[in-house]
Amino acid sequence: MVMSIASTFIALYYGSWISQNLIRQINGGELLVGTGSDERTLSTLLFNYIEWNYNTEKEPQYKQYCVWLKQNLIKQYPCIMTVYLNGESDKNYDHIMPVIGIDYQINNVYDGNDVLYFHNLFQNQIINRRLATEMGTRQSCKVGPYEGGCIPRDVTYGLAITGIIDKDHSTLPIKLYVNSWDEPNISLGAKPKILKGKIIVSNLISNQNYVLLRYNTYKTVPASGKESQFLNSKYDYRYDFLANGSTWTFNDPNVALINDYASEQSLKLLSENSHWNADGTFRTAPSLFTQAYYIHVWDEFSMKAVVYSCCEDKTEEGYRHLFTSLVTYANTKNITLNPSSVLIDFEQGAINAIN
DSSP, X not given: OHHHXXXXXXXXXXXXXXXHHHHHHHHTSOOOTTSSXXXXXXXXXXXXXXXXXXXXXXXXXXXXXXXXXXXXXXXXXXXXXXXXXXXXXXXXXXXXEEEEEEEOSOSSSOOTTOEEEEEOSSSSSEEEEEGXXXXXXXXXXXXXXXXXXXXXXXXXXXXXXXXXXXXXXXXXXXXXXXXXXXXXXXXXXXXOOOOOEEEEEOSOXXXXXXXXXXOSSGGGSOSSOOHHHHHTSOOSEEEEEEOSSSOEEEEOOOOOOEEXXXXXXXXXXXXXXXXXXXXXXXXXXXXXXXXXXXXXXXXXXXXXXXXXXXXXXXXXXXXXXXXXXXXXXXXXXXXXXXXXXXEOOSOHHHHHHHO
């Protein structure tokens, strides 16, 4: 789970919001550094990375590992490192954390006075430690999670995330900022909350036109191609702008709060029906939502509700987001949703979205 949080954190650095649950779904469970699954998951999510080669480095690896971290951080590549924690027992490491910066004097040698900056993922603050205080063994580490644990002395594990996969260099750097540092655990009964995104695009040239594309799934993002391939791809939102400096800040207005619930079996039943029936309830709805919205289809016995949705509003944009997210998720299961007709009451926003 911690690797999922660290990956979510670093994805923001490259303009991506990736939920912890999605990362675990791709990986098929817990995500760990140094097992091979971490590299496969990062590649699936279209990130380039450099792995610390713990198999070939001589032991003890600590000092050379710190030099490797430093050289990647100097290039402004956020890193993922592993540490021991006081009181734990795993022989390899106990905790995974994102590393975001370093204070240093010389860039290519180990210096115990260098200061590493990282997040412990337990609290909303940046931790800093001198490298001379970071090293430890399984037995000697007496540092807890809030202080950042101990980087292993002998065998170390790590990744440097160098950017998104863009083989033809058609994109520009983007950072995504959200208004909360953690996610509510809805599975344990926590209430959902709206996360709002702010985008900062850099390396712009003044008085030139640019296009910002938003994708609601990594599956439709091109990994190569010129600008035309991106513009012809299956993005969800497009924003055109004229640069008036080297950076541009954008507050994403599309923060529709929608939860869809449908089993894979229900989606298959939905796919097999060319006619859908849909309607919502406005007088009763879960907290934070305006309506509960349902999609029904016939099977050989009766009409059944196969999709349950909680919607923030009843605007055209909200309905469009609902149906788009439903179709996008079905595509990840190789299920095609393409009804020939949808029966609804007279609600212009829903009609426009469906059309």
